[in-house]
Amino acid sequence: MTPEAGPNGTEQANQALCQLNRILDSDSSGSDVTIRVEADDRIVTVSRTVAEVLRQVLANTAAGQAVSVVPMHAEFTTQQAADILNVSRPYLVKLLDAGEIEYRKVGSHRRIKAASLAAYRHQSEVESRRAADELTELTEEMGLY
Structure with missing residues (x-):
């Protein structure tokens, strides 16, 4: 799936990227990352590796580029x-x-x-x-x- 980010999606991605960068850059322990879903206050915990992939997705989306995530074995x-x-x-x-x-x-x-x-x-x-x-x-x- 390769969704296109509209202007709002680009801005949201940029804001999320800034926050995720602060989190990942301030913690070099390699520990899991906790994300709070604002709509219903749920907590999602992801591995550092998944958070790094999310950072790349957000960076590309913030730049207005479409993103596809494909398993390396595909x-x-x-x-x-x-x-x-x-x-x-x-x-x-x-x-x-x-x-x-x-x-x-x-x-x-x-x-x-x-x-x-x-x-x-x-x-x-x-x-x-x-x-x-x-x-x-x-x-x-x-x-x-």
Whole structure:
């Protein structure tokens, strides 16, 4: 499920994110986090790991981005994986064939784990940052910046 946050949802997410950041940043013990539901004063206790995931969801929602939570063991078709990476399906297949992204075959169909997509995306972002840093360094050395 990928809900869209309207203007009110974005503001609420931002307020909740600020509060959750204060809680998580002030407690380095790794203990559980208690959340009070204002409507009926119920208490919900979640693990630190779940609270960190909630922080990421709130940060993206506050930024106006849609959010999907997917188990890391979930598997995607090549089209779904291409959509997630925002690339064409043929380009994704080239990445799979080149061994850039781990996958398995089910009959003649490829299945890609969410964890494999996350690892590829992370590595791609690291390489992009490194290339941008090198370009900035070269520009400065040449006196163009």
